[in-house]
Amino acid sequence: MESFPFTAGQFISAVATDGNGKQQTRAYSISSAADRNRFSLCVNRVEGGFFSNYLADLKAGDSIQIHGPHGHFVLHEPVTDSILVATGTGVAPMRSYTEWLFPKDGPDRSGGKEVWLVYGTRHETDIYYQEEFEALEKRVPNFHYLPTLSRSLESWPGRRGHVQVHIAKIVEERAKRLGLPLPAPPVDPAIPPAELKFDIYVYICGLNFMVSGVRDLMTGYGWHRKQIVFERYD
Numbered sequence: 672m673e674s675f676p677f678t679a680g681q682f683i684s685a686v687a688t689d690g691n692g693k694q695q696t697r698a699y700s701i702s703s704a705a706d707r708n709r710f711s712l713c714v715n716r717v718e719g720g721f722f723s724n725y726l727a728d729l730k731a732g733d734s735i736q737i738h739g740p741h742g743h744f745v746l747h748e749p750v751t752d753s754i755l756v757a758t759g760t761g762v763a764p765m766r767s768y769t770e771w772l773f774p775k776d777g778p779d780r781s782g783g784k785e786v787w788l789v790y791g792t793r794h795e796t797d798i799y800y801q802e803e804f805e806a807l808e809k810r811v812p813n814f815h816y817l818p819t820l821s822r823s824l825e826s827w828p829g830r831r832g833h834v835q836v837h838i839a840k841i842v843e844e845r846a847k848r849l850g851l852p853l854p855a856p857p858v859d860p861a862i863p864p865a866e867l868k869f870d871i872y873v874y875i876c877g878l879n880f881m882v883s884g885v886r887d888l889m890t891g892y893g894w895h896r897k898q899i900v901f902e903r904y905d
């Protein structure tokens with residue numbers, strides 16, 4: 672295949688036959704920006720799971736069957752201020768976004784908009800792409816990296832607790848800085864949903880209990896459902 676075009680945030684479906692001869696298909700978010708015929712995935716082993724372990728056991732040079740790209744978990748354009756929220760491997764599409772927004776060897780696509788990545792894991796050892804995001808934060812003044820641990824060791828010098836705590840700070844500080852009311856006033860119901868435009872969106876990816884919690888938080892701030900874009904892994 673000469674090229675594999677996709678939009679940052681989309682996923683592929685991988686297909687394989689399990690030990691009982693049954694065909695299995697699972698979705699995996701692409702964790703890189705489009706780059707000719709190359710892309711990367713971020714997969715963790717699920718205990719007792721078939722596909723995650725099948726992928727994790729592949730050796731260099733092995734082939735797998737995939738179809739795609741699929742999905743609508745993509746950034747609104749033109750790019751706005753954006754809060755990216757992920758737990759675990761839910762960081763995969765966020766890395767695809769940041770590679771696309773802030774390419775190392777091409778023009779910036781963020782238009783100077785503020786982009787926060789709030790990334791929750793249990794332990795420090797579960798943080799994917801930590802060095803990359805830290806380097807990106809140093810290189811790009813409008814990218815803000817906020818990893819947070821829910822089960823940190825005493826020695827962890829960074830943020831603690833669930834992602835919601837840190838999202839709340841971002842939303843409240845931004846509203847204060849820009850002099851915006853919180854909760855945000857309801858949008859004019861006369862505007863058709865397809866025409867609604869907002870100056871900030873939240874993109875949430877991970878397991879359902881986290882996604883639901885963050886959606887509830889944003890709704891509590893008066894955010895419109897169209898401003899809350901999400902992908903659930905379970």
Ligand SMILES: Cc1cc2nc3c(=O)[nH]c(=O)nc-3n(C[C@H](O)[C@H](O)[C@H](O)COP(=O)(O)OP(=O)(O)OC[C@H]3O[C@@H](n4cnc5c(N)ncnc54)[C@H](O)[C@@H]3O)c2cc1C
Nearest residue numbers: 697698699700713714715717720721722723724760763904
């Ligand atoms: C749109 C989309 C994108 C996805 N992208 C990714 C990705 O980038 N990286 C990635 O690792 N996974 C991703 N997933 C999850 C992935 O599709 C599989 O569900 C996961 O790899 C487990 O598959 P399995 O065959 O190993 O386990 P299964 O045999 O399907 O499940 C085994 C058990 O584990 C539970 N389980 C399933 N998924 C998880 C999980 N993620 N964490 C904990 N328990 C789980 C199940 O409920 C079940 O009880 C994505 C899912 C969707 C819907």
